[in-house]
Amino acid sequence: MATRSRSVVKWWVPVGVAIGVVALAAFVLYPGWYSFDSAALLLQARTGEYTGLQPPLMALTWAQLLALGAPPGALLVLHLMLACAGLCLLARSAAAPMAPLLPLLLLWPPFLVLFGHLWTDVALAAALVLAAGLLALARTQPQAAWIALLPLAYAVGVRHNAVAAALPLLMLVFVRLPRWRGTAAAAALMAAVAGFVLYASAAGLTRLVVAEPRPAWTPTAIWDLSAVSVASGRILLPAAMHGPGLSVDELRRLTNPDASLNLLVGSSSGINSGIVAPLPAPLLRELRQRWLGLPLSNPQAWLRHRAAVAWSLFGPQRRDKLDDLMIVPRIVTLADNPPIVANATVANAKLAGAVLRWRDQPWCTPILYLLLALPALGWALRRDFDGDRALVASLVASAWLYAVPLVFIVPSAEWRYALWPMLACAVALLLAFRRQRA
Numbered sequence: 001m002a003t004r005s006r007s008v009v010k011w012w013v014p015v016g017v018a019i020g021v022v023a024l025a026a027f028v029l030y031p032g033w034y035s036f037d038s039a040a041l042l043l044q045a046r047t048g049e050y051t052g053l054q055p056p057l058m059a060l061t062w063a064q065l066l067a068l069g070a071p072p073g074a075l076l077v078l079h080l081m082l083a084c085a086g087l088c089l090l091a092r093s094a095a096a097p098m099a100p101l102l103p104l105l106l107l108w109p110p111f112l113v114l115f116g117h118l119w120t121d122v123a124l125a126a127a128l129v130l131a132a133g134l135l136a137l138a139r140t141q142p143q144a145a146w147i148a149l150l151p152l153a154y155a156v157g158v159r160h161n162a163v164a165a166a167l168p169l170l171m172l173v174f175v176r177l178p179r180w181r182g183t184a185a186a187a188a189l190m191a192a193v194a195g196f197v198l199y200a201s202a203a204g205l206t207r208l209v210v211a212e213p214r215p216a217w218t219p220t221a222i223w224d225l226s227a228v229s230v231a232s233g234r235i236l237l238p239a240a241m242h243g244p245g246l247s248v249d250e251l252r253r254l255t256n257p258d259a260s261l262n263l264l265v266g267s268s269s270g271i272n273s274g275i276v277a278p279l280p281a282p283l284l285r286e287l288r289q290r291w292l293g294l295p296l297s298n299p300q301a302w303l304r305h306r307a308a309v310a311w312s313l314f315g316p317q318r319r320d321k322l323d324d325l326m327i328v329p330r331i332v333t334l335a336d337n338p339p340i341v342a343n344a345t346v347a348n349a350k351l352a353g354a355v356l357r358w359r360d361q362p363w364c365t366p367i368l369y370l371l372l373a374l375p376a377l378g379w380a381l382r383r384d385f386d387g388d389r390a391l392v393a394s395l396v397a398s399a400w401l402y403a404v405p406l407v408f409i410v411p412s413a414e415w416r417y418a419l420w421p422m423l424a425c426a427v428a429l430l431l432a433f434r435r436q437r438a
Contacts, residue, residue, distance in 0.1 A: 013100035014091035018084040021103045025080050028347045029116035031073025031340055035324070038118035039334035042072055046337065052210035053275065055202045057157030058123045060209070072340060075118055080106070082126040082151070083115065089133025090427060093388050102430060105423075110364050113327055113355045114419050116348075120158045121416040124165070125423050127155040128398065131169050132427065136391055138176040145176040149194075156198040160216055161409065163199045165402035165420055168394040170194045175390065215284065218274045219411035221291035223260035224305060226251045228294055231301035238286045241279070243269035257308035258321055259412035312413035313406065314367040317359040326359055326415045327352060366418035370403060372425040379432040392428045399424035 034042065044050045045062035058075075065074045084103050091102035106112060115122055134148035152169060155162045171191035174180060182190070206213065222237065229236045230252045237246070246269035254262040264273045272279065279287070294302040312318075317326055329352035331340050355364065362368050373396040379385060380392040399421040406417055 011092060014088045014103060017091075017101055018088040018103040021087075021106050022077070022080045022084050025106060025112060025115065026077055028112070028343070028345060028351060029080075030076060030343060031071065032076035032343075033117050033327070033329050033352075034072075034331045034333075034340065035117065035119070035328035036332050036334065039332045039337055041118065041120075042337055043334050048209075050206075050210045052206050052213040053216050054120050054159060055157050055206055056209050057154060057202065057205065058120050060205075061123075061154075062118075072118075072338075076116070079115060079122050079126040082130045086126075086129035086131070086133035086151075087427075089137050090129075090431060093136035093139065093391070093431070102427075105426060105430065108426075109351060109355055111419070111423055111426075113329075113351055114416055116351070117328065117416065119416055121419050123158045124155050124162050125420045127151040127158070128165060128169065128420060129423065129427070131155065131166075132391065132395060132424075135169060135172050135176060135394070136388055138173075139388060142176055142178040145173045145178075148173055153198050153201070156195070157202040157205065161402070161405060163195045164405060165398045165424075166198065167191055167195050167401060168397035170198075172390055172394045212278060214275050214278065217291075217409070218279070218284075218287065219260045219264060220409055221287050222263055222271060222273055223255070223411060224291055224294055224302060225287075226255050226260075226263050227257075227305035228298045228301045230255050231304070232298060236290060236298075237271070238283060238290065240283050241287065242267070242271045245269040246271070257305065257312045257413065258325055259414075261412065306407055309410065309413055310407040313410060313415075314365075314370070314403070314418060316361075316365050317415055319360055321359075321413075323356060325413060327355060329356075364415075366403075366415070366422050369418075369422035369425050370399060372429045373399065376425065376428040376432045380428075385432070388431060392432045395424045395428040395431070399428070 032038075040051075041054075041059045041062065044056070044059040045066055048063065050056040050059060061078075062072070062075050065078070066072070083106055087103040087105060091100050106115065115126075128151070131148045131151040134144045134151070138145040138148065148169070152166050152173070156166050168191075171187050173194070174182065174187040174190040175184070180187075222241075225236045229248060233248055235242075235246060235248060235251070246267065250267060250269060251263070254266050256262065263271055264275075274284065312321070329348075331342050333339060358364060376392055377396055380387065380389045402424075403418065403421040410417055
């Protein structure tokens with residue numbers, strides 16, 4: 001009877017906490033904050049006209065919610081529910097005294113404030129947390145590994161680079177499948193195949209629903225080429241991409257390590273990024289060749305630029321950095337999107353204000369969250385650790401495999417890009433904390 005009672009408590013305490021977290025977070029955040037990107041996704045969901053700058057799965061999901069008569073803020077509640085469900089399942093697998101309270105992690109201000117935005121980065125994090133929770137459950141109920149494929153597919157379908165974060169969790173799926181008898185090498189191979197299939201499926205969905213695709217990499221290419229142009233003293237952008245008056249001095253005024261936006265909209269000579277109007281295929285090829293050739297043709301200037309971008313992204317979020325690169329606590333209305341009434345609670349304003357006010361503090365610094373991987377792995381690799389060592393390692397690997405490529409591909413040093421790495425490492429640490437045999 002005592003064992004049964006403990007089992008019930010182990011389930012119902014985190015379930016109750018998770019329900020409370022969803023309710024409180026929704027009260028503080030609903031209907032969410034809508035940056036220009038969010039407003040554009042809402043417009044796509046409403047009209048069915050998708051651009052493909054990001055894979056369309058989140059916008060398609062939003063469209064289904066709208067078709068059911070739900071308001072736009074329903075997507076925010078869905079993200080909160082997915083994340084809290086995952087944290088609830090993870091709480092069941094942890095043995096630390098405070099493990100049942102693991103869903104409270106979502107109320108940590110840096111995480112909560114980001115979950116208040118309707119961004120693909122939030123959709124990615126919510127889906128991956130749910131997948132991790134299902135994989136924790138799969139230790140005792142292996143069929144849950146099959147179910148984990150669903151949120152992993154959703155994660156890969158909302159961001160082009162999400163497959164890197166999904167691969168370690170996909171490998172764990174195959175390790176924990178019922179009656180799986182393969183080796184770790186075989187599981188890794190199957191994960192790679194599954195990752196390719198999911199990525200190809202997302203790309204196929206994009207081709208199916210996007211009438212006129214827009215390449216997502218062109219702002220990064222323009223940014224890198226412009227920064228190296230300033231360093232080398234000569235224009236490296238293809239001539240057909242900009243007006244005849246573009247000079248190195250103009251690029252110097254527009255180029256910084258925080259964002260490419262100034263280059264895309266602030267040039268008096270004009271720079272065509274291919275986002276508004278498509279670029280001809282030959283020009284796209286030339287741009288890609290020049291961009292990918294930078295590490296060989298101008299390695300020092302390219303590395304200096306990318307190192308500065310990496311520090312702007314993962315280091316302390318400077319107070320002189322544009323607020324919108326941190327959070328966007330407002331509602332942008334685009335085209336004929338319906339007006340959305342903002343959350344007017346004191347808690348909503350206090351949350352956004354606190355994060356912006358303390359942005360340069362350690363609790364808002366992504367690299368410090370990534371470094372939580374060290375104690376997490378240290379505890380998990382101890383001989384007396386009897387917790388979910390494989391899941392801790394998978395979360396750490398997912399965080400770092402996703403974070404490292406960001407150094408080279410991001411078109412701006414936006415804080416939201418680091419949401420999943422920060423959250424994954426924090427969860428890994430909590431799963432590893434004080435988990436050891438008596």
